Amino acid sequence: xxxxxxxxxxxxxxxxxxxARIALNLKSVGYEFVEENLGNKSQLLLQSNPVxxxxxxxxxxxxxxxxxxxxxxxxxxxxxSGPGILPSDPYDLATARFWAAYIDDKWFPSLTGIxxxxxxxxxxxxxxxxxxxxxxxxxxxxxxxxxxxxFGGDRVGYLDIAFGCFLGWLRxxxxxxxxxxxxxxxxxQLAQWAERFCADPAVKDVMPETDKLxxxxxxxxxxxxxxxxx
Amino acid sequence: MAETLTLLDYxxxxxxxxxxxxxxxxxxxxxxxxQDLWSKSPLLLEMNPIxxxxxxxxxxxxxxxxxxxxxxxxxxxxxGKAPLLPSDPYERAQARFWADYVDKKFYDPAxxxxxxxxxxxxxxxxxxxxxxxxxxxxxxxxxxxxxxxxGFVDMAMIPYNSWFHSYETFGNFTIEMECPKLVPWAKRCxxxxxxSKSLVDPQKLLGFVVxxxxxxxxx
Numbered sequence: 001x002x003x004x005x006x007x008x009x010x011x012x013x014x015x016x017x018x019x020a021r022i023a024l025n026l027k028s029v030g031y032e033f034v035e036e037n038l039g040n041k042s043q044l045l046l047q048s049n050p051v052x053x054x055x056x057x058x059x060x061x062x063x064x065x066x067x068x069x070x071x072x073x074x075x076x077x078x079x080x081s082g083p084g085i086l087p088s089d090p091y092d093l094a095t096a097r098f099w100a101a102y103i104d105d106k107w108f109p110s111l112t113g114i115x116x117x118x119x120x121x122x123x124x125x126x127x128x129x130x131x132x133x134x135x136x137x138x139x140x141x142x143x144x145x146x147x148x149x150x151f152g153g154d155r156v157g158y159l160d161i162a163f164g165c166f167l168g169w170l171r172x173x174x175x176x177x178x179x180x181x182x183x184x185x186x187x188x189q190l191a192q193w194a195e196r197f198c199a200d201p202a203v204k205d206v207m208p209e210t211d212k213l214x215x216x217x218x219x220x221x222x223x224x225x226x227x228x229x230x
Numbered sequence: 231m232a233e234t235l236t237l238l239d240y241x242x243x244x245x246x247x248x249x250x251x252x253x254x255x256x257x258x259x260x261x262x263x264x265q266d267l268w269s270k271s272p273l274l275l276e277m278n279p280i281x282x283x284x285x286x287x288x289x290x291x292x293x294x295x296x297x298x299x300x301x302x303x304x305x306x307x308x309x310g311k312a313p314l315l316p317s318d319p320y321e322r323a324q325a326r327f328w329a330d331y332v333d334k335k336f337y338d339p340a341x342x343x344x345x346x347x348x349x350x351x352x353x354x355x356x357x358x359x360x361x362x363x364x365x366x367x368x369x370x371x372x373x374x375x376x377x378x379x380x381g382f383v384d385m386a387m388i389p390y391n392s393w394f395h396s397y398e399t400f401g402n403f404t405i406e407m408e409c410p411k412l413v414p415w416a417k418r419c420x421x422x423x424x425x426s427k428s429l430v431d432p433q434k435l436l437g438f439v440v441x442x443x444x445x446x447x448x449x
Contacts, residue, residue, distance in 0.1 A: 051331065051364070065323045067330060077319035090306040094294045101296060102280065136280065 004061035247389035250428035
């Protein structure tokens with residue numbers, strides 16, 4: 001079953017798609033990447049993910065797996081002979097899952113909140129919220145890494161992937177708003193971790209360049225500021 | 231060292247019920263501690279500082295939060311008995327997907343069905359019924375979402391059974407009419423002791439919902 005063909009439906013700017021790519025890279029699994037046009041979704045995407053119609057979708061053989069964190073766990077379980085992605089200790093795993101869910105449910109929405117802020121006051125409040133979240137994640141890093149390089153220990157693991165995929169968008173947000181969110185002064189551990197994560201062989205080729213992402217972001221954020229009329 | 235296991239919970243919570251079922255499936259002794267959510271205990275605030283919510287499982291002093299994360303933790307820690315997730319990776323991914331679907335699509339509309347009125351309530355009722363119909367489709371002709379036996383998705387969804395009577399009462403619909411297969415499914419689940427002991431009486435829950443509606447000025 002591990003030998004069946006692997007296809008990943010995604011889009012280059014998407015951080016959650018990156019999660020699946022990093023996981024496949026960590027396991028040295030070859031795959032075909034299908035770039036989706038989200039304004040004109042392919043039949044394959046709509047058939048493979050009829051419930052949410054979203055990317056990423058991993059298609060292994062003929063079986064689709066949806067939801068980025070579920071995909072990462074699936075990859076870890078199928079290609080079990082490769083380096084482990086999920087922590088092996090149940091408590092460490094529960095902790096990693098908790099923070100990954102926090103990042104998806106609270107932290108990343110607060111980051112997009114900066115782009116969606118309609119005035120300076122709202123923007124300042126949004127930035128404050130993101131910073132508070134990063135302070136929690138700095139503390140989480142201390143506890144999870146146990147003195148090592150990554151949340152997962154000696155190598156990139158589940159929580160590194162769950163959080164690190166957003167670093168491109170974080171940098172774009174910093175650049176567009178003239179603000180430092182992750183910095184050596186405010187979040188020293190995360191600052192070092194971010195550099196190491198982005199330099200990791202499994203990550204560097206799939207992390208989009210900040211400038212390219214910033215260009216894409218400008219178009220996207222214009223839509224937030226001027227939503228199409230009802 | 232003697233093992234200690236405490237569940238901080240709140241009796242009507244469908245999320246707490248999931249954890250109760252999981253612990254009973256594994257036949258694990260635990261201490262149930264009822265929480266007052268209007269006056270949160272120092273223990274709850276210490277154990278779940280981020281969300282300040284139940285359920286929280288405290289295992290040998292260490293907290294685990296978020297109901298599905300707690301269920302997976304229980305499954306991984308007490309491996310010997312009653313597996314809560316399938317062993318096949320694809321089946322596991324499917325189970326996680328549908329439990330996640332229940333989490334995303336049920337709670338908010340359900341809350342609005344009993345907690346609002348007028349157009350907002352009607353829109354919520356449509357959303358809830360739609361989500362229930364999707365799950366009825368997923369169940370198909372299987373006895374359980376897990377196939378021949380009760381599994382992760384069954385556990386994620388059956389606690390809502392205690393609340394169905396309240397949704398039906400205030401939403402003016404019936405499960406029987408909208409998604410009939412869920413009725414025998416719920417009966418099968420309730421035949422399991424781990425489930426019947428962990429769920430709450432729908433009438434008692436209706437009384438609770440009536441009180442909550444009074445607090446919101448809806449009664």
